[in-house]
Every structure is written in C-alpha cells, then in structure tokens.
Amino acid sequence: MNAEDAVVALTGSATAGERRLTGGDTSAAFEVRCSNGETVFVKRTDGMPGAVPAEAASLRWLANSGTVPVPAVHGHDEHWLVTDHVASGRPSSTAAETFGRQLATLHASGADGFGAPPPDGPADAWIGLAPMRNEVKSDWPTFYATHRVEPYVRRATDQGVLSGTKGDTIMRVCARLDDLAGPAEPPARLHGDLWSGNVHWGSDDRVWLIDPAAHGGHRETDIAMLHLFGCPHLERIVAAYEEVTPLADGWRARIGLHQLFPLLVHTVLFGRGYGMQAVSAARDALTEG
Incomplete structure (x- = not known):
C-alpha cells in the first residue's frame, strides 16, 4: 500500500497525488493531495510495534487539552498515520x-x-x-x-x-x-x-x-x-x-x-x-x- 492508498483506506478521501518528504529517522513521510483540495501529512513506520497507535494517542491527548496547536489525526492503523499537513514558516x-x-x-x-x-x-x-x-x-x-x-x-x-x-x-x-x-x-x-x-x-x-x-x-x-x-x-x-x-x-x-x-x-x-x-x-x- 502506498501513501495515497493509505489515505483512502483510513479516511475515505479520494486522492490526487503524493510527494515524498525528506527528513526524519523513524519513518517514511509523504504529502498527499486530496481531490477535495485538502493536503494531508502521511507517514509509515515499520519495525516498531505500537509506535503509530502511541503517536496517534499522544496527538489526540495533547489536542484535547485545547492549548498548543497539534495536527489533527484523520486516521491510523499499525503502520500508517494520517494527520493535518502544516506548512512551514519562519520562527518569530x-x-x-x-x-x-x-x-x-x-x-x-x-x-x-x-x-x-x-x-x-x-x-x-x-x-x-x-x-x-x-x-x-x-x-x-x-x-x-x-x-x-x-x-x-x-x-x-x-x-x-x-x-x-x-x-x-x-x-x-x-x-x-x-x-x-x-x-x-x-x-x-x-x-x-x-x-x-x-x-x-x-x-x-x-x-x-x-x-x-x-x-x-x-x-x-x-x-x-x-x-x-x-x-x-x-x-x-x-x-x-x-x-x-x-x-x-x-x-x-x-x-x-x-x-x-x-x-x-x-x-x-x-x-x-x-x-x-x-x-x-x-x-x-x-x-x-
């Protein structure tokens, strides 16, 4: 399964293309364009049992505090995680x-x-x-x-x-x-x-x-x-x-x-x-x- 297939399987959204992102030492990361115009962040993690569910739970727990901005989790399984894509800016x-x-x-x-x-x-x-x-x-x-x-x-x-x-x-x-x-x-x-x-x-x-x-x-x-x-x-x-x-x-x-x-x-x-x-x-x- 590629990143686009993961988005479809986990969120039900139709997709229009993906781009591999650089960086990170624990997983492969992608930017996936959805047919509705939204862009999501997708990553795949292998060889680390429970890592994706743990990260998804962590993101939701931080988000539930209503304090610091945290990318929303759109879906996950044991290997794939789909969240909001947050465009980068300059520190201020x-x-x-x-x-x-x-x-x-x-x-x-x-x-x-x-x-x-x-x-x-x-x-x-x-x-x-x-x-x-x-x-x-x-x-x-x-x-x-x-x-x-x-x-x-x-x-x-x-x-x-x-x-x-x-x-x-x-x-x-x-x-x-x-x-x-x-x-x-x-x-x-x-x-x-x-x-x-x-x-x-x-x-x-x-x-x-x-x-x-x-x-x-x-x-x-x-x-x-x-x-x-x-x-x-x-x-x-x-x-x-x-x-x-x-x-x-x-x-x-x-x-x-x-x-x-x-x-x-x-x-x-x-x-x-x-x-x-x-x-x-x-x-x-x-x-x-």
Missing part, C-alpha cells in the same frame, strides 16, 4: 511567546499520574527509535529512575558503549533523586520528546507540536528537552512560560538531570559520545545537589 518572537504561554497551560492540564500514557495509548511506546515504557509510579523520582534512566544505563552498559564505572555514576543520581528533583509537583501533561525538531514553526505564525511521546511527567523534562539541542527564541519561550506558571527555584541547575534520559537514548542509538555527555550531566547533577 511573537509565536515563541505565545508558545511559551501555551506550553505552560498544556503542562497544567495534567495527567493521571507520573508515567501515565495517554488515555487510549499503549504502555509500551517509543521515543524516536527507542522503546519507552509508560507505567504509573507513585512519584516522579521513582518513575524517572525505573522507566527512564535505569533501563538505558543497563542497555548502554550491555552494549559496551558505557563502562560499568560510568554507569555507576549515573545510577548514583537515581539513588539520590528524592533529594535532587527539587520541590514536588503534580504530574504534568508532557509532549515527551520536545527537542527543537518537534517544535514546528507554521506558516500561520504559530508553533505546532509534532511527533510527541506524550505521558504524565515532570514539566521540567519538556523544558530541559528544549535546551538539549537549542531552539529558536528559547529565552522568550521560557519567559512567557513563567508568566503563566513560574518554574520552581533552581530549575536551571536541574536541566542536566532531566536531560539524562534523552542523552542515554542517544547513547544506545548513536554511541559513546552521548554517553560521555550523560555522565557529565550526572556529575553536574550530583554536584548541584
């Missing part, structure tokens, strides 16, 4: 500030617990090419250690890209998370993979959130992801966020703590260089604590 300070306020409101819309998946989403989801378990724990430190950091330390160590000694440094962070995590907060509704590539600047001068790995977590995790590889107008985003809901004292010192998970994911996928960054972030967290 106005869009950044609006996004910051919307992100704060999204987080405040909450979740059923730390580690809670979207209501109709699977517990076994994905972040990029890596599996990600969403299972509710009683508090954020327990969830973060159990389902984010520890599994990837073990995997990186088993792969030989992280030595046992360096892995032990990261595990010391897990042992001290109750002290290092900052003030307790209620579970936030997270995008879950909020690096700059998933912050889509639309031609309508709005920020759209794409490719989520949504779950209930700590709001500083999304903020830390925005800092991981940089994001246009980042300080404006954060300032506008804090106009709505100020971040807890010391949040900047905890950025590395919240970046441990994505850095470990990159370690098992892309190698030793990210492992060294993860160890450095762990040392910094232990020092700050």
Whole structure:
C-alpha cells in the first residue's frame, strides 16, 4: 500500500497525488493531495510495534487539552498515520511567546499520574527509535529512575558503549533523586520528546507540536528537552512560560538531570559520545545537589 492508498483506506478521501518528504529517522513521510483540495501529512513506520497507535494517542491527548496547536489525526492503523499537513514558516518572537504561554497551560492540564500514557495509548511506546515504557509510579523520582534512566544505563552498559564505572555514576543520581528533583509537583501533561525538531514553526505564525511521546511527567523534562539541542527564541519561550506558571527555584541547575534520559537514548542509538555527555550531566547533577 502506498501513501495515497493509505489515505483512502483510513479516511475515505479520494486522492490526487503524493510527494515524498525528506527528513526524519523513524519513518517514511509523504504529502498527499486530496481531490477535495485538502493536503494531508502521511507517514509509515515499520519495525516498531505500537509506535503509530502511541503517536496517534499522544496527538489526540495533547489536542484535547485545547492549548498548543497539534495536527489533527484523520486516521491510523499499525503502520500508517494520517494527520493535518502544516506548512512551514519562519520562527518569530511573537509565536515563541505565545508558545511559551501555551506550553505552560498544556503542562497544567495534567495527567493521571507520573508515567501515565495517554488515555487510549499503549504502555509500551517509543521515543524516536527507542522503546519507552509508560507505567504509573507513585512519584516522579521513582518513575524517572525505573522507566527512564535505569533501563538505558543497563542497555548502554550491555552494549559496551558505557563502562560499568560510568554507569555507576549515573545510577548514583537515581539513588539520590528524592533529594535532587527539587520541590514536588503534580504530574504534568508532557509532549515527551520536545527537542527543537518537534517544535514546528507554521506558516500561520504559530508553533505546532509534532511527533510527541506524550505521558504524565515532570514539566521540567519538556523544558530541559528544549535546551538539549537549542531552539529558536528559547529565552522568550521560557519567559512567557513563567508568566503563566513560574518554574520552581533552581530549575536551571536541574536541566542536566532531566536531560539524562534523552542523552542515554542517544547513547544506545548513536554511541559513546552521548554517553560521555550523560555522565557529565550526572556529575553536574550530583554536584548541584
């Protein structure tokens, strides 16, 4: 089945052509023109069981908050996902500030617990090419250690890209998370993979959130992801966020703590260089604590 056939099967819309899009490391993406003049975004994901249903559930859960613009899901099966197509635009300070306020409101819309998946989403989801378990724990430190950091330390160590000694440094962070995590907060509704590539600047001068790995977590995790590889107008985003809901004292010192998970994911996928960054972030967290 090609992208046009997928649109017909999943949405019932007649189509008039498709164009393969570049970019992305987890799937094949297409722009499909429908006969009614609309254009939809289509992607196919293989070899990652449950990834498409998890993404569809994430998109719907974020959209249901009524906060940040999110492409609407038109249909999906185990391999194909059809959503709105959002034309690209240039980053602007106005869009950044609006996004910051919307992100704060999204987080405040909450979740059923730390580690809670979207209501109709699977517990076994994905972040990029890596599996990600969403299972509710009683508090954020327990969830973060159990389902984010520890599994990837073990995997990186088993792969030989992280030595046992360096892995032990990261595990010391897990042992001290109750002290290092900052003030307790209620579970936030997270995008879950909020690096700059998933912050889509639309031609309508709005920020759209794409490719989520949504779950209930700590709001500083999304903020830390925005800092991981940089994001246009980042300080404006954060300032506008804090106009709505100020971040807890010391949040900047905890950025590395919240970046441990994505850095470990990159370690098992892309190698030793990210492992060294993860160890450095762990040392910094232990020092700050």
